[in-house]
């Protein structure tokens with residue numbers, strides 16, 4: 001690397017990537033009085049896509065940041081989360097989200113991802129975070145007293161801490177770990193349309209509904225105070241399984257949902273057809289911190305989306321890092337010399353295991369959703385037998401974000417499919 005120090009002065013923290021993970025972390029650290037600079041490659045800050053579900057383990061943090069009211073005013077707090085079989089539309093299980101809010105103290109809500117991103121962007125601006133664009137980071141290295149990044153235009157930037165929140169295809173991850181993304185062969189189509197367009201489709205406007213089917217699933221919920229309706233269609237691509245380059249195309253979308261129930265089939269023509277999201281994750285890794293370079297968000301732990309926790313984990317990461325910084329700064333003799341090594345070790349000690357659990361559960365959850373044949377019937381029987389007030393499957397993830405490994409709750413005990421009595425298919 002050819003060191004050419006930036007003329008703008010050195011911040012306390014450099015955050016690479018201005019997605020939800022990068023911005024929320026920048027905000028969390030700036031609340032501690034730190035000078036934070038965000039380096040984003042895109043010419044503008046923004047988010048592509050449609051809705052995001054945010055569970056109480058995230059709304060709890062938004063409340064602490066003073067951002068929850070803004071989020072609820074822009075989003076929707078649904079009444080139920082209902083899971084249905086995508087073939088026969090029968091209800092399998094549900095969460096009463098009002099009851100869930102009473103249990104965890106904070107709402108389960110849905111929001112347009114650009115609205116959540118905008119909330120963090122405005123919070124960063126108010127907090128004085130330096131938000132730079134057109135900053136393509138191509139290299140990282142640890143240096144005396146911190147770390148340095150190399151930009152595509154040859155400049156360098158350095159700080160006592162560099163947080164790499166550069167997403168699924170992270171340059172930092174490639175440099176520090178060198179692993180490959182794992183292709184699930186599943187692809188997501190999204191759409192957010194005016195609610196009028198779907199009123200006659202048999203939708204449940206006040207619920208999050210997830211239709212699970214063989215090799216596919218379909219998610220629906222209202223957005224923006226109920227004015228819009230969000231849909232996500234996910235399926236396993238035969239072309240991906242056959243090793244073809246051109247996979248996940250709209251013809252595959254149509255074929256994947258052909259045998260599904262009315263409401264799902266009516267939703268498919270509304271999906272955006274000019275872009276789709278191939279679904280990758282990575283194997284969990286145990287080391288996210290390399291000297292003063294820390295991976296965060298999807299760069300550290302990209303999940304498959306079946307737990308709807310990817311953005312939430314990124315927000316939790318920043319909250320945990322800032323909390324440990326503050327704890328150690330309070331104990332430090334001088335604020336000018338923060339114990340970053342201590343804060344990073346504490347961050348890694350608790351977040352790696354939590355996110356590993358979410359990543360591996362998301363894979364297992366996806367397999368369960370996409371079952372066919374007798375396994376599907378066994379799954380349905382187990383889900384139907386679940387007591388709607390049984391929170392043993394959510395306590396480990398929707399409760400307060402752990403700051404230490406000792407605070408991390410026990411996981412649930414999976415119910416084996418073999419324990420179910422097979423029901424006769426509905427004619």
Ligand SMILES: Cc1cc2nc3c(=O)[nH]c(=O)nc-3n(C[C@H](O)[C@H](O)[C@H](O)COP(=O)(O)OP(=O)(O)OC[C@H]3O[C@@H](n4cnc5c(N)ncnc54)[C@H](O)[C@@H]3O)c2cc1C
Pocket residue numbers: 016017018019020021022039040041042051052053054135136137138165166167168170171188232277296297298299303305308309310311312313314
């Ligand atoms: C279909 C789908 C549905 C989802 N639903 C949910 C949900 O309901 N709930 C939930 O919590 N999560 C959900 N997620 C996951 C969530 O979107 C991601 O986990 C989250 O956005 C990751 O945020 P991030 O900031 O870590 O990464 P990103 O959003 O990928 O941001 C990375 C940023 O870094 C920038 N960048 C990249 N490389 C460089 C570079 N070299 N130099 C400078 N900048 C760079 C990028 O431009 C980008 O702005 C979903 C994902 C998908 C695909």
